[in-house]
Amino acid sequence: MIDFRPILFIVGLLLATLAAAMTLPALADAVVGHPDWQVFAASSAFTFFIGVVLILTTRSSRRRINLRQAFVLVAACWLVIPTVGALPFTFALLGLDYTDAFFEAMSGVTTTGSTVIVGLDAAPPGILLWRALLQWLGGIGIIAMAITVLPMLQVGGMQLFRMESSDKSEKAMPRVAQVATFTGVIYLVATMLCAAFYWAAGMTGFDAVAHAMTTLATGGFSTHDGSVGHFDSALIDTIAVAFMIVGSLPFVLYLRAVRGAPGHLWRDQQVRLFITIVAISVAGMTFYLNLIGGIEAMSALRLSAFNVISVITGTGYATTDFSTWGGFAVAALFCMMFIGGCAGSTTCGLKIFRFQVLYAAAHIQLRRLLQPNGVFIPYYNNKPIEDSVLASVMAFFFLFILCWVALAVGLGLAGLDFITATSGAASAISNVGPGLGPIIGPAGHFADLPDGAKWLLSAGMLLGRLELFTILVLLMPSFWRS
C-alpha cells in the first residue's frame, strides 16, 4: 500500500503557494475596482485553508519518498493545480461552467494555451493575470521537474540529462536543488527582461507583464482575442520570437552561461538542431508564402517567423489565421506541432533530443543492413547512448503516436470533424494551443466543443506535459499492487 501522507504534505505546500499567487489577481481587480477581486480573495483563502490542513495533518510523516510515491506525487500536483486553479474561472463574473474552467486552468498550467474564453479584450485584469500566472508557474514547474524529478524517474529518455550533476568534470556544479533554484531566478529575470522589452515596444505595463509570462512559458495565453496580432507591431513580433526561443532552450545551459561557460549553449547538440530546424522551417514557409501565396517578401518573413516559431515551440500565439495558408502550410504546421523544443525548457512535444536519439538509432539500423555483424554505437552530444535510454526514447515515440491516435479517435467520437480532431489531439498532447481548421484554428477557440471533447483534451494536455510515462505508469494494475 502506498503511504499518501508525504504526498499530501507536498500537495499542501503547493496549495499554499497557489493561494499566495491568487492574491495577485485579487489585487489587480481591486485596483481597478472590479468585483472579481472578492472571488480571487475567497478562492485564495479556501485554497490556503485546504493547503494548511493538509500540511498540518501530514507533517509528522517521513520526508523521503520512494519511486511509487514520486509518480503519484507528480501526477497529483499537476491534477490538483488545475482543479483548484479553476475555481476563480467558475466563480468570477465570467461564469464559466466547471468543465470550461478546468479546461482553461489545465491549458494554463500545462502551458498549452488553448482557450475557451471569448472576449478577452473586455475581460477584467484579474482573470487575464490569473491565466498568465498559471502558465508562468506551469513553465517554471516543468523546468524544475525536468531538472529534479524526471531524470530520476527515467521517463522517456530524460535520464540522459541526469549526468549534469554527477559529471566528474563539473565538480563546481552545485546540488540539484540548488540548480533548480538558480534556474528559477534566471526564468524570473528573463521574464522581467521580456516584459521590459514589450513595454518599451509599446505595450501597456499590464499587457507587457502578462505576455512576458506566457512567452517565457511558451504558453501562449494572450490578453486579447487577436493574440499578439492585436498589436500589429513588427517590433513586438520580433521580441516575442526572441523570447519564445529563449523559452525553448535548456535553462540549465543559461545557468552555465551565467557562470562563465556560455560555450555549452552553442556546443549543445539539442540547441544546434533546434535552431537549424527553426531556421529551415521559417525559411521554407517564407518562400512558400512569397512564391505561392504572393505575399511580399518582408511580410512573408514576419508572418512565417512569428507563427512558425509559435507553433514549433508550442507557444500558440498567432498573428494571423495560418489555417488558411493552404495545403502545404497546414500539413507542415501540423507536423511542426509535434516537434517541441529542447529538454529542460518550458516546451512540450516530442522534443529535439528524442529526434536525435531516434535518428541515430535508425541510421545505425540502416548501416547494420550492410554489415550485419558490425558494431555500431549511437552517440548523443559526443557520448554513447546507453541501450536503456535508446529503448526508453523509442517506447516514448511509439506511445506518443499511440496516445495521439487514441485521442484523435476519441475526439472524433465526441463529434469533432477530421481536422479538428487530429489537430486538436496534436495540439493538446504537444501543449501547443490552437489547432487547425475553422473551429479551433488560430481564428477560432475551444468554447463551442462538446464537454466530452474538453475533458479528453484536458487529459491529453496532462499526458503530454508529464511525458506520458508518468501518467501511463499509474494506469498499470501492477503499480497499485503491493
Add this chain to the structure above:
Amino acid sequence: MIDFRPILFIVGLLLATLAAAMTLPALADAVVGHPDWQVFAASSAFTFFIGVVLILTTRSSRRRINLRQAFVLVAACWLVIPTVGALPFTFALLGLDYTDAFFEAMSGVTTTGSTVIVGLDAAPPGILLWRALLQWLGGIGIIAMAITVLPMLQVGGMQLFRMESSDKSEKAMPRVAQVATFTGVIYLVATMLCAAFYWAAGMTGFDAVAHAMTTLATGGFSTHDGSVGHFDSALIDTIAVAFMIVGSLPFVLYLRAVRGAPGHLWRDQQVRLFITIVAISVAGMTFYLNLIGGIEAMSALRLSAFNVISVITGTGYATTDFSTWGGFAVAALFCMMFIGGCAGSTTCGLKIFRFQVLYAAAHIQLRRLLQPNGVFIPYYNNKPIEDSVLASVMAFFFLFILCWVALAVGLGLAGLDFITATSGAASAISNVGPGLGPIIGPAGHFADLPDGAKWLLSAGMLLGRLELFTILVLLMPSFWRS
C-alpha cells in the same frame, strides 16, 4: 563497385515472365475483337526481347549475389515491373500519359489499388485483366520475398521470420525456395477458390477471376467504377471479406496447415491479434453507424465489415463512400490505414507483429520505471525478442512515420489540401488504395492530381511495399562506396 550482371540476369528472367503474362490480356482482347490486343502483343514482344537480351548478355556471370547486390536487385525488380508494365496503359486506346500509366502500374504491382482510370465499366477486358494480373503477381511476389529475401536482409524486424527454416523442431520443413514454391501453389488455389465463389454468387466469369486476383492480393483494383459496391450483393461482400482476411494472414502457416498442422494458424500471435483488431474495429464501426449514423443494424454490420476490413487489410475496395461517415469514422479509418495485416501476407502497412513487438517493448519500459534494476525480456510468440530485432522494429516505426510525414508535406507542396495530402500519403505508403475526402476518397479517383503528386505517391507505394529499409539503404552514400 557493384557487379550489376547477376542483377540484370534476374531482371531479364523477370521481364520474360512479365512478357508471358502480357499474352493473357492480349488473348482477352483478341477474343472480344478489341484492337488493344495488338498493344499487348507488341508490349509482350518488346518486353520479351529486352528480357532475353539481358539474359544472354549476363548469363556467364557468377550466380551467387552478395548483400549489396541483393538490395539493388530487390529495388530493381520492383522498379522495372511498373516501368515496363505501364507500356500497355500508355499505348492502349485508353491513352494514359506515361505518368498516369506508371502510377497505375505501380499501384497495381504494389497491390495498392489507387486508380487514375475513370470509366472502368466501359473499359476493354485486356486493360482490366492487366490491372488484376499486376496486382496478383505483385501479391505472390511480396509473399515470396517475405519468405526468401526480406528475413535474410534483416529488414525492419523481418528477421523474426527467419527462424522457420532453421528451427530445429521442424526438421521436415523443406528448404526456403521449396517453401516459396508451395506457398505459390496455395496462393493460386486460394485465388481459384475465391473466383469460383464469386462466380457462384453471381459475378460473370471474367469479373470473378479479376476480383479473385485482386482480393487475394489485397490489391483492390475492380472492374467497375463502383468497386465491389457495383454488385450490391451481401453474398459477394461476404466472400470478399473472407478472402481479404485469407490474403492478410501469413501464407507459410497455410502451408503448415495443409501439411497437417493447422494448429499453428490459430496459435500464432500475429493471427490472433489481427483477428481481434478486425473484430473490434468492425464491431465499433457497426455500433457507430447504427447508433450515431442511424443505419439499420444489419446494413451497418455489412457496410462496416466490408469497408473496415478493406481498409485494415489495405485492399481498398469500397461499397460506399466511407469518407462521409463523419468525424469518428474518418479518424478511425485513417488510423486503420496504417495497421496492415500479418508479415508473410500480401498486406502492407506497419503490420501486426510490429505492433506486438512495440507494445512489448513499451510495456517493459513502463515496468522498468518501477523497478529500474529489474530485468525484463520482451516476448513474441513465446520466444524472447532479440535486441537487434527490437531495435530494427523500432527504427522501422520511426522511419515509417517520418516517411509518411515527408510524403504528406510533399503532397501539400504539390498543391493537395490537408486531408487529401495526409490520407493520400498514408494510403500510398500502406498500399491501401483510396484515400479520404472528396478527391481521392472511395467515391473519387487519383486522375485529377497534379503529375508531381502522382510521382510522389508512386514513390511512397514502392517505399511502403519494400518495407522502407530496402529503398532507404540505397540512398545512403556509404552504400555506393566500395
